Amino acid sequence: xxxxxxxxxxxxxxxxxxxxxxxxxxxxxxxxxxxxxxxxxxxxxxxxxxxxxxxxxxxxxxxxxxxxxxxxxxxxxxxxxxxxxxxxxxxxxxxxxxxxxxxxxxxxxxxxxxxxxxxxxxxxxxxxxxxxxxxxxxxxxxxxxxxxxxxxxxxxxxxxxxxxxxxxxxxxxxxxxxxxxxxxxxxxxxxxxxxxxxxxxxxxxxxxxxxxxxxxxxxxxxxxxxxxxxxxxxxxxxxxxxxxxxxxxxxxxxxxxxxxxxxxxxxxxxxxxxxxxxxxxxxxxxxxxxxxxxxxxxxxxxxxxxxxxxxxxxxxxxxxxxxxxxxxxxxxxxxxxxxxxxxxxxxxxxxxxxxxxxxxxxxxxxxxxxxxxxxxxxxxxxxxxxxxxxxxxxxxxxxxxxxxxxxxxxxxxxxxxxxxxxxxxxxxxxxxxxxxxxxxxxxxxxxxxxxxxxxxxxxxxxxxxxxxxxxxxxxxxxxxxxxxxxxxxxxxxxxxxxxxxxxxxxxxxxxxxxxxxxxxxxxxxxxxxxxxxxxxxxxxxxxxxxxxxxxxxxxxxxxxxxxxxxxxxxxxxxxxxxxxxxxxxxxxxxxxxxxxxxxxxxxxxxxxxxxxxxxxxxxxxxxxxxxxxxxxxxxxxxxxxxxxx
Amino acid sequence: xxxxxxxxxxxxxxxxxxxxxxxxxxxxxxxxxxxxxxxxxxxxxxxxxxxxxxxxxxxxxxxxxxxxxxxxxxxxxxxxxxxxxxxxxxxxxxxxxxxxxxxx
Numbered sequence: 116x117x118x119x120x121x122x123x124x125x126x127x128x129x130x131x132x133x134x135x136x137x138x139x140x141x142x143x144x145x146x147x148x149x150x151x152x153x154x155x156x157x158x159x160x161x162x163x164x165x166x167x168x169x170x171x172x173x174x175x176x177x178x179x180x181x182x183x184x185x186x187x188x189x190x191x192x193x194x195x196x197x198x199x200x201x202x203x204x205x206x207x208x209x210x211x212x213x214x215x216x217x218x219x220x221x222x223x224x225x226x227x228x229x230x231x232x233x234x235x236x237x238x239x240x241x242x243x244x245x246x247x248x249x250x251x252x253x254x255x256x257x258x259x260x261x262x263x264x265x266x267x268x269x270x271x272x273x274x275x276x277x278x279x280x281x282x283x284x285x286x287x288x289x290x291x292x293x294x295x296x297x298x299x300x301x302x303x304x305x306x307x308x309x310x311x312x313x314x315x316x317x318x319x320x321x322x323x324x325x326x327x328x329x330x331x332x333x334x335x336x337x338x339x340x341x342x343x344x345x346x347x348x349x350x351x352x353x354x355x356x357x358x359x360x361x362x363x364x365x366x367x368x369x370x371x372x373x374x375x376x377x378x379x380x381x382x383x384x385x386x387x388x389x390x391x392x393x394x395x396x397x398x399x400x401x402x403x404x405x406x407x408x409x410x411x412x413x414x415x416x417x418x419x420x421x422x423x424x425x426x427x428x429x430x431x432x433x434x435x436x437x438x439x440x441x442x443x444x445x446x447x448x449x450x451x452x453x454x455x456x457x458x459x460x461x462x463x464x465x466x467x468x469x470x471x472x473x474x475x476x477x478x479x480x481x482x483x484x485x486x487x488x489x490x491x492x493x494x495x496x497x498x499x500x501x502x503x504x505x506x507x508x509x510x511x512x513x514x515x516x517x518x519x520x521x522x523x524x525x526x527x528x529x530x531x532x533x534x535x536x537x538x539x540x541x542x543x544x545x546x547x548x549x550x551x552x553x554x555x556x557x558x559x560x561x562x563x564x565x566x567x568x569x570x571x572x573x574x575x576x577x578x579x580x581x582x583x584x585x586x587x588x589x590x591x592x593x594x595x596x597x598x599x600x601x602x603x604x605x606x607x608x609x610x611x612x613x614x615x616x617x618x619x620x621x622x623x624x625x626x627x628x629x630x631x632x633x634x635x636x637x638x639x640x641x642x643x644x645x646x647x648x649x650x651x652x653x654x655x656x657x658x659x660x661x662x663x664x665x666x667x668x669x670x671x672x673x674x675x676x677x678x679x680x681x682x683x684x685x686x687x688x689x690x691x692x693x694x695x696x697x698x699x700x701x702x703x704x705x706x707x708x709x710x711x712x713x714x715x716x717x718x719x720x721x722x723x724x725x726x727x728x729x730x731x732x733x734x735x736x737x738x739x740x741x742x743x744x745x746x747x748x749x750x751x752x753x754x755x756x757x758x759x760x
Numbered sequence: 761x762x763x764x765x766x767x768x769x770x771x772x773x774x775x776x777x778x779x780x781x782x783x784x785x786x787x788x789x790x791x792x793x794x795x796x797x798x799x800x801x802x803x804x805x806x807x808x809x810x811x812x813x814x815x816x817x818x819x820x821x822x823x824x825x826x827x828x829x830x831x832x833x834x835x836x837x838x839x840x841x842x843x844x845x846x847x848x849x850x851x852x853x854x855x856x857x858x859x860x861x862x863x864x
Contacts, residue, residue, distance in 0.1 A: 169818070169825040189860045205826035217817055257824065290827070327826040428833070471818070472857075474810045479857030483811070568858035702853045703807070705846040 204325025219476030293355025418468020438684025453621025514542020
């Protein structure tokens with residue numbers, strides 16, 4: 116196959132369809148990243164923390180590591196193309212212009228807001244902690260997050276965006292009423308065409324809808340009257356969920372193209388509780404997507420990739436993670452397939468959830484907790500000739516995105532379905548006639564090495580006689596997963612709400628339709644040591660709509676303790692059974708029954724997966740799928756909002 | 761009048777919520793202190809102690825950020841680490857963070 120086809124194909128499918136871009140926003144300091152670098156997609160992260168909440172490093176340090184390139188004093192930076200800061204809601208008593216003492220960064224000791232009031236630091240001056248009452252009580256009073264979002268984080272993020280000439284956005288990991296958490300961003304006002312921007316809408320959303328924000332007051336006007344009135348404190352159970360839906364509705368009304376709402380580590384808190392704040396069931400994601408068709412379009416997989424069991428306990432839905440992913444993502448026929456089986460725009464995203472490196476310092480490469488944004492996990496959205504903050508949201512909303520752990524593949528990716536001369540990619544719908552041949556193609560590049568600090572043989576693969584350096588992973592196989600689309604389930608339908616158990620099958624038609632490995636794909640070594648892999652297959656369109664999604668991994672099927680005979684990831688708790696017996700196995704791994712076991716960062720670098728969002732296929736003449744009508748809604752909103760402006 | 765009553769109800773709910781939050785936080789701080797005393801009874805260079813103390817530090821950060829559930833979970837994990845001691849250095853073994861070769 117001629118090699119020139121790859122960039123041509125990538126260029127054509129990676130672009131967001133014309134007309135879906137949201138309102139113009141000026142970020143003239145961000146230059147275009149040219150396609151000449153073979154960058155059809157650009158990498159980012161949307162979920163990460165600092166000392167403004169429960170992280171360990173300063174906001175500026177986090178962005179330096181995430182967006183910087185090369186090394187700084189011998190410490191690697193991770194050169195992401197874009198960055199959204201997704202810190203918790205609520206409050207925090209530490210000044211996040213400083214890193215925590217535990218980060219072990221020279222010159223940084225834990226500093227509290229009460230230590231720095233009135234001082235100008237990093238061009239930010241905080242004179243008072245605002246809101247109703249200091250929380251917690253003095254001497255270490257906290258700043259409510261609605262204040263730190265707009266007065267501290269936002270100006271630092273814009274300064275760093277200009278320094279690195281890259282897109283950086285002020286977002287939020289909302290602590291959701293009735294549930295656990297949700298990645299959120301509202302970019303209204305952050306990037307004005309002219310003048311100074313603000314994160315007031317992001318801040319307002321946090322104040323109104325974050326259950327950890329207990330402030331009753333919020334900002335006040337010149338007469339000391341609250342500006343944001345009508346806040347509800349129904350934060351738990353069924354009433355809390357109703358408040359969460361109100362939050363999504365608020366986003367849809369105020370920021371239909373400039374916000375997203377993506378529940379994160381959504382299995383971790385277990386099934387939903389009608390009386391407390393716990394996890395999510397499928398009906399809650401349906402509620403969100405119904406209330407916010409252009410803002411609530413997916414979920415995020417766990418993060419915390421170097422933490423033992425990725426922060427999931429036995430009480431989580433599924434009882435563990437699976438190949439680093441949550442059950443909702445990892446199980447064929449599971450919750451994700453249930454949502455796709457309705458034809459919903461419901462996509463999977465993955466980010467770092469960076470807080471800290473556990474027992475190590477921020478400059479160490481070993482970790483017993485998290486990885487920096489870009490170090491391990493990368494979320495790819497389409498590149499654009501003028502990539503802006505809006506491009507991140509447009510790319511995520513479109514579904515044309517994929518997420519990769521451990522640099523198993525890079526940005527040179529194409530996943531398409533074609534018929535009758537028409538090609539569609541992830542998030543899009545291919546219209547066919549029954550009996551048409553649908554050609555599915557995937558092309559990807561496996562980098563020669565990744566960011567792992569370890570180079571000993573992957574202990575998971577060693578079990579099956581494969582000796583592969585951890586820092587030079589190979590793609591073992593890719594699964595194409597298909598499922599039937601049977602239509603949207605109405606809230607009044609008995610199947611709208613379903614039991615949430617590990618065994619629940621939400622879409623029984625979902626299956627691994629085809630698996631590609633070295634025996635049935637084309638592998639081409641590239642001059643830089645990378646490996647290009649490509650494969651093509653055909654499917655015959657029937658009379659019913661369906662979807663095809665993909666996942667890939669470095670782990671063969673039937674690898675003990677890691678995958679089953681079909682190649683599905685097993686519960687990651689099983690990896691505790693795998694011995695790490697190489698002399699180079701690090702000393703921080705746990706010892707069980709006298710032997711060191713695979714865990715923490717070694718487990719993360721050993722067990723790599725990527726997930727590509729679905730392509731939808733619909734027979735002509737059948738009603739449009741919800742994913743299509745919601746994309747149409749976004750397109751019409753672009754026109755409406757453009758006309759209004 | 762109705763608006764004043766409604767505002768009053770919101771404030772009362774918020775006060776009740778805040779009072780409960782303060783109680784939860786004080787309980788978290790107390791349990792961290794108690795478990796930290798147990799950790800500090802372990803040898804200075806004990807790797808399991810280092811894990812436990814990291815969890816306790818994180819528990820306080822979570823508490824300060826308002827996540828009391830996370831605080832409880834981390835305290836429970838620290839207790840488990842102190843009891844089981846799954847992290848140990850073999851004789852002559854050194855903890856290597858793969859960090860900078862020389863401190864700044």
